Amino acid sequence: MTKALLTINELSCHFGSFCAVDKISFELIPGECFALLGSSGCGKTTALRAIAGLETPSHGTIQHQEQIFFDQQTNLAPNLRNTGFIFQDYAIFPHLSIQDNITFGIKDASQKKAHLERLLKLLGLEEHAKKMPHQVSGGQLQRVAIARTLAIKPSLVLMDEPFSNLDATLARRLRNEIRQIFKAEGVSSILVTHNQEEAFDFADRMAVMEQGKILQIGTPEDLYQQPQTAQIASFFGHCQIISGQAQGKTATTAIGDVPLQQERQGHCQILLRPENMRIMPNAESSLSIKEVRFLGARKEVSIQTPDNEIFVNVSARSQIKVGDSISITAIDPCPSF
């Protein structure tokens, strides 16, 4: 197995008696893009700051290859951690030109010119090198922040909501570019975000955090397809949890029989997603369409069952309308808890 670049073991951070990060553990392999996903206040930033050395943990260890960043005896200074940090607000020096911002951290003066030329090209900033920060756009400033971080040749880059000040299209483009650059340069990264789409798009693997704890770690696909709990499932878009009585790999529910991913017996909760179900006209059914929403590429219909409102995706051209009697079929085995 590949040796870890970074190993976080039972890391905790307290502010007074308040536990902001609660015994989190994970590993990062070299070159991996990793994301910490969680709602506001769950402790993601604190965990990232602790890895950077900007927050002192109360417990646990942080190890970078053979070097201890933090344990009960050691607390390595941030500038000795070979780690770059990219913030939401870019943290660009306003009084320095774009090129001076980029080369700020390069200690060897003889290396500055070559590094600068390479980074300006890599980030598409050649024509802006001599400008001042107020003369370029938000997206370009974020590129400057990335170039400045790469200039110190970090093996690890930590990013705290770096795209949240950018419009959605630019954020997506920059995210993909950064991922490609990190992969090409062999840089490992941790992205902190509350945006599920951003984490899915960027990360090879990710951790879901809530109230200081990591709830599950896996590839985006694992977390979406096989969430371990209903709480984790609820992070990932629209879903509904319905009750059922399981018998092996099938459960009887208010919408009929539903196939399950795992074998179970007795009462269970089943995760339904809008894209995982089909509806069919059925005059005999007691279920009917409550609402139809046109969303451009598709329509989403809602159906009231005795216990829940269930959402199902249909084609944008579907002629289904409010009041139509329908039956629902789950087309793939569903996660259950």
Ligand SMILES: Nc1ncnc2c1ncn2[C@@H]1O[C@H](COP(=O)(O)OP(=O)(O)OP(=O)(O)O)[C@@H](O)[C@H]1O
């Ligand atoms: N310096 C501090 N002193 C006291 N409490 C703090 C401090 N920094 C953070 N906290 C608290 O710790 C908890 C975790 O904060 P943190 O900033 O890590 O969350 P987050 O998941 O990054 O949230 P957001 O996405 O809103 O930035 C929050 O309840 C926050 O109020």
